[in-house]
Amino acid sequence: MFDIEALIETLTENIKELFFKEWINLDLKFSKSEIFTMLLIDKSKEITMSEFAENINVPMSTATGIADRLVKNQYLKRERSEEDRRVVVLKLTDKGSQMVKELKEMISKYLNMVMDDLTDEEKQFLGKIAFKIIDIFKSNREPEVTHDLKKEKIKTIEIE
Amino acid sequence: MFDIEALIETLTENIKELFFKEWINLDLKFSKSEIFTMLLIDKSKEITMSEFAENINVPMSTATGIADRLVKNQYLKRERSEEDRRVVVLKLTDKGSQMVKELKEMISKYLNMVMDDLTDEEKQFLGKIAFKIIDIFKSNREPEVTHDLKKEKIKTIEIE
DNA sequence: TTAAATAGTTCGGTATACGAAATATTTGGA
DNA sequence: TCCAAATATTTCGTATACCGAACTATTTAA
Numbered sequence: 001m002f003d004i005e006a007l008i009e010t011l012t013e014n015i016k017e018l019f020f021k022e023w024i025n026l027d028l029k030f031s032k033s034e035i036f037t038m039l040l041i042d043k044s045k046e047i048t049m050s051e052f053a054e055n056i057n058v059p060m061s062t063a064t065g066i067a068d069r070l071v072k073n074q075y076l077k078r079e080r081s082e083e084d085r086r087v088v089v090l091k092l093t094d095k096g097s098q099m100v101k102e103l104k105e106m107i108s109k110y111l112n113m114v115m116d117d118l119t120d121e122e123k124q125f126l127g128k129i130a131f132k133i134i135d136i137f138k139s140n141r142e143p144e145v146t147h148d149l150k151k152e153k154i155k156t157i158e159i160e
Numbered sequence: 161m162f163d164i165e166a167l168i169e170t171l172t173e174n175i176k177e178l179f180f181k182e183w184i185n186l187d188l189k190f191s192k193s194e195i196f197t198m199l200l201i202d203k204s205k206e207i208t209m210s211e212f213a214e215n216i217n218v219p220m221s222t223a224t225g226i227a228d229r230l231v232k233n234q235y236l237k238r239e240r241s242e243e244d245r246r247v248v249v250l251k252l253t254d255k256g257s258q259m260v261k262e263l264k265e266m267i268s269k270y271l272n273m274v275m276d277d278l279t280d281e282e283k284q285f286l287g288k289i290a291f292k293i294i295d296i297f298k299s300n301r302e303p304e305v306t307h308d309l310k311k312e313k314i315k316t317i318e319i320e
Numbered sequence: 321t322t323a324a325a326t327a328g329t330t331c332g333g334t335a336t337a338c339g340a341a342a343t344a345t346t347t348g349g350a
Numbered sequence: 351t352c353c354a355a356a357t358a359t360t361t362c363g364t365a366t367a368c369c370g371a372a373c374t375a376t377t378t379a380a
Contacts, residue, residue: 008199008264031367039168049328061369064329069367086327086376104168117292125285132277191336209359222337224360229335246345246358 033058033066035103038075038092042100046091048081075099193218193226195263198235198252202260206251208241235259 030038033056040055041047047055053063067090070076075096081087092100115123190198193216200215201207207215213223227250230236235256241247252260275283 005264008267009203043169059369060328062367065367084327084377088328104165107168114293117295118289122285122289122292125282126289129278129282129286129289132282133274135277219338220359221339225336244346244358248359
């Protein structure tokens, strides 16, 4: 165990800077979903709606909305699959690819800004630790949560 | 410089686990704002609306909304300041304090889950590095961003 | 050849964010 | 003292995002 109070204190003191400054998003015209969507599609070149929804962990109707916005603003294009005409494939437009390029540059600049302040030894550790943390999250372990904190799954129904 | 492509690859591969799993929020009935609000008030015991809005970096009208929800669900109470009757003071209710206690336990469990997998040396480095990173963010430095990425500040006005 | 399954979108309701106007109270002169 | 300006907060109207359920189009399987 370690000092949770001190940590929470640090967290709350830095809330404003760390969490409400919208992070990667600070002054950009894209939301978190939109940025990840573009990076995701850039990586795989194209993606179906189902794959997309699965990847970002939202229902199809939400995925449609995210894609809609990006298509409307011409960062993505929708195409029907030739093999299965029910399937919609999302691709980056040229404008979208250009944006991804700029996004990557920006992310890179941010990272370098952080990295510049770390020693080589610290950088090495950071790399190792980051992967460990990612693995832990990926392994899907969850601590037990007190009942109160859980979302109510059962709704009351009013009868008149 | 370092390998931005590899990093973005790692990020996108882990999008689902790291970012869309709602992080601290995974199955809880509170939003990010609400959790931070309760932790914030717990720390200072009470807070005015202006202080609150300033701390979480939102306009007053938004702060009112966040407080409204928490008051409605009885985690917070609103009180008028005796000295200046314009001022509203937010405090945790007993229910709210209990919730903060549970939240802290949960955060602690998550952290320990991560910490258990790190060596002592890594833990030490993590602490040091975390503070460095926080300082960098707090120092408000920003990398230059290509014009395209910036939010349009000027809106077009339609004339009929 | 047609019912069931699959892929995606549309629609309607709900929640959140926030600017501008409104309300209430305090303060700083004339 | 009195009142206009300043301050603290809420209310209102609007815009945006999320998501379940119903719906459309297409493919599959019997």
